[in-house]
Amino acid sequence: MIARTLVAAALALVPLTAQAQDTALPTNTAADWSVATSEHRIAVEGGKVWVRVNGVIGQGQAPVIIIHGGPGGTHVNFGNLLSLADQRPVILYDQLDSGMSDRPENPANWRTERFVAELEAIRKALGVDRWHVIGHSWGSALALEYAAAYPQHTVSAVLSGTFISAPHWITGTNLLIRDLPDDVAATIRACEGPTPPAPEVCEPATAAFYAAYNGRPDRPAPSPAAIAYRKRYGGKGFNATVYNAMWGPTEFRASGSLGTYDATHLLARVDGTRILFVVGQYDEARIDDVQDFVALTPGAELAVVPGGSHAFIAERAEVAEAIYRDWMNRKDASETGK
Template identity: 55%
Template sequence: MRDAFVKTPLLLALPFLMAIQWSLMALPANAKVGQHSADITTPFGPPERELMVEVEGGKVYVRINGLSHTDAIPVIFVHGGPGGTHNGFASMLGLANERMVIMYDQLDSGKSEQPNDAANWRVERFVESLDKIRHALNIKRWHIVGHSWGSALALEYTAKYPQHTVSTVLGGTFISTPHWIMDANLLVQAAPEETRKTLKQCESDAPPADPICQEAYTVLYSRYYQPVAPTKAALAYYKNVGGKGFNPLIYNQMWGPSEFSSTGVLKHYDATHLLSDIDGSRTLFMIGQYDSARIDTVQNYIKLTPGAELAVVPGGAHGFYRDRPLITQAILQDWLTRQDAAIEVNR
């Protein structure tokens, strides 16, 4: 699979990527803290604070907004990939009006260090990196929002550290490679023959022009889906964010060559058994109406997580943070507020 914003700006199908690949300057390895005068709660606004956090294998980039809300429960966003970046989440900064919003780039991608050492490409190391960030920021408990591959990390973290997790959002839900591949194949099989041929070309090393692939992926999900181009603010952010963007090396080694084929470290990954270990009343599954995370499969996950809720973003595909940012933020704001209230009641 490849980055949706690299080959085709409106590509909807890649199951893990919330990343933008831009060959820009990398952030220095030393920690950097800065204050910005621009509105920090505007979508794709600047961070209030930036730092590099030491984790196993190197240092990861972390950005924070909403620092003044010291009494509110923070939320951290966990991006997809592997090899993606935090960039797609920057549309959610309106949440910083009420709480601290934390975003980061996983090791080997974005503005984090990129040792590209295969010894680091273990699920448990990614999970422990999250807790290293929590320790570095001196946070006792937080909400964790994962998307796609980030959902797997959010689930693993919640199961291991329930005492530090107030609530969990499993967005564009990937928690099982066998289930994901089955769903991807079902989507392709249901597409017209000409679309299937085009999709195969789009996943090759010599893809056709972007508009051709865009049309094919739109047909794959629904003729009713209307992809939304990135806003000027989003494009400016992607262009100026810095770092090395999406890392195809870790993506190929951990996942595989295309959306429909997993040959890497995650080939047999399946964390569905962990769903029974977490508190369903504190779990939200969140998908787009035309998501590659098929609703039938996610409904089965919910059955394994008693008390969990499901939110479907109307008109959104897998990249619903980009497709429908306003309603996505509203859903998250409502969820986080209700979970905060539940904590207060139980104190």
């Protein structure tokens, strides 16, 4: 579920609200990875999270917040979606214990409801009334949970690279293992068994799974801007401790606190006409499974990114952007009655 500093020295921190601080930054061009309109450290349960905004809240169409995967991932894979800021504010953030945010590493914070409350704290601190929430992988679960809990603040929710059920995910990844070459599949099964082979045997087989379903060999190389952004804004990066505690050691086995997580019941509680599922053609979130989720969400839509894996936002950036842009524009239009 893994979706795997500026001119700040010259700028002073000024209060945004009682729970946040704001750093004003120069206005940027929408496609620039490196420059935000503003940066914030927002108080949430357990610490403060780092948030960046491209655009001005209250100007343009409804804002969108991008919710990264993991658990324990960061926002850095989504910088290319800043191009959406030509129409609306784009909000990126790192969840508590990852990236640029505080890293208390307190297991008491590693609860789904706290991560959902984190989103709501960001909304309040930024003064957003209604926004679009785009969640990727583990972020899909948070987007769905948020849309169900706060429909009055949700224009739409996008469940991208969809993870909303651990049992479905584990079944799906094990079916995908079956489709790998026989020797690779046998090695993965052995590595997931009670007496696994040595890491030098297991790691290449796991890498083969990722090459098929989460970062395909034909993916474009990162742009110089993306590489520079990662160096500047990667913070402390991915937090494997959170990932292992909440999920487990691999994508194929959920031994952590999310092992029994299943939010499919929430699909009946949300307005399906405001839910979009998006997956890559070769996604580890299997199309067959996601179609079942769509069937449980009357009025929902499904988009498939041709040639994309679970990392389709980076692999097929223009297609992903076009899907998100069209969807949000249509939902904005329906909200205003146009």
